[in-house]
Amino acid sequence: MRWIWIDRFVEFESGKRAVAIKNVTLAEEHLHDLYPAFPIMPMSLVIEGMAQTAGILVGETRDFREKVILAKIRRASFDGFVRPGQQLRYEATIDTIADEAAQISGTVYCDGQVLGRIDLMFSHIDQNMSGLNFPQENFVFTEDFKGLLRRYQAELKQEAGGRRQETE
Amino acid sequence: MAMSRRDIFDSVQETLVDALAVEPEEVTEEATLTGDLGAESIDFLDIVFRLEKCFNIKIPRGELFPDDLLNNPDYVSNGKFTPAGLTQIKKAMPHADFSTFEQDPDVNRMPDLFTVKTLVNYIEGKLAA
Known part of the structure; x- marks a missing residue:
């Protein structure tokens, strides 16, 4: 299993806002672990989904040069459960971004209804750990991740080119 | 107002x-x-x-x-602020009360400021x- 808790971005406004979705399926192991015979998604993993949505939004703002680490959950409040077959929609907005850190506010929807609010703080760790050294390579945004991203970007460009040709 | x-x-x-x-x-x-x-x-x-x-x-x-004074050996020696360091931090933090801190300017007591x-x-x- 890969530690990936979003399936797809549906909106992405660089430096401002991103929206990602996740389809929840009964095949996922975690749904069976929290309460036997009552499969629901743990809210800690819903927070992780928001952290991945927002973390990529923050990382992209500086072209994935920074190592963006979730540093603080400023707020997380939920109302309801996430069940198999439902779709989560993560909407993240950057409130503040500085050299050393970023703050985002987020809303998560489950099948179109507000499920909760999640506000997070990310640290750009190379700028913000009073002299501690981290490995040179970016272990947050790995080469695999960047490769995946380049492929998506190329596909989007191709699709946009195709649409232009159709309208001409 | x-x-x-x-x-x-x-x-x-x-x-x-x-x-x-x-x-x-x-x-x-x-x-x-x-x-x-x-x-x-x-x-x-x-x-x-x-x-x-x-x-x-x-x-x-x-x-x-202020977080850039602690690594300067002129300002901190043996875990304590030197007189020069104390002058510097007081200048950097005019908003803090140093009356207790300056009696024992141990860097570990800095969070008390x-x-x-x-x-x-x-x-x-x-x-x-």
């Missing part, structure tokens, strides 16, 4: 209640951010961001919580500038 010290305190108190998940009555002027209110290093940045938003001000890095009053003084000075 300028904010009164009481208004500033109330807003700082609200900010700290939200940032550190503490009760309002814990946030007294004398309370230290780390010792009494449990702030960790990342909370200091969170507090700076929240204060900037709350008071619509810009807080340059290191101005409220960051009290709620220190924040209120800093904001008061910033808004008056």
Whole structure:
């Protein structure tokens, strides 16, 4: 299993806002672990989904040069459960971004209804750990991740080119 | 209209209640951010961001919580601020009360300088500038 808790971005406004979705399926192991015979998604993993949505939004703002680490959950409040077959929609907005850190506010929807609010703080760790050294390579945004991203970007460009040709 | 010290305190108190998940009555002027209110290093940045938003001000890095003096051997020796270091930190933090700290300027006691009053003084000075 890969530690990936979003399936797809549906909106992405660089430096401002991103929206990602996740389809929840009964095949996922975690749904069976929290309460036997009552499969629901743990809210800690819903927070992780928001952290991945927002973390990529923050990382992209500086072209994935920074190592963006979730540093603080400023707020997380939920109302309801996430069940198999439902779709989560993560909407993240950057409130503040500085050299050393970023703050985002987020809303998560489950099948179109507000499920909760999640506000997070990310640290750009190379700028913000009073002299501690981290490995040179970016272990947050790995080469695999960047490769995946380049492929998506190329596909989007191709699709946009195709649409232009159709309208001409 | 300028904010009164009481208004500033109330807003700082609200900010700290939200940032550190503490009760309002814990946030007294004398309370230290780390010792009494449990702030960790990342909370200091969170507090700076929240204060900037709350008071619509810009807080340059290191101005409220100076962090660049400790690695200078002229300023810190054997875990204590030297007289030159003490002069420097007092200059960097005119908003803090050094009366107790300067009797034993151990770097481990530096977090005691960051009290709620220190924040209120800093904001008061910033808004008056």
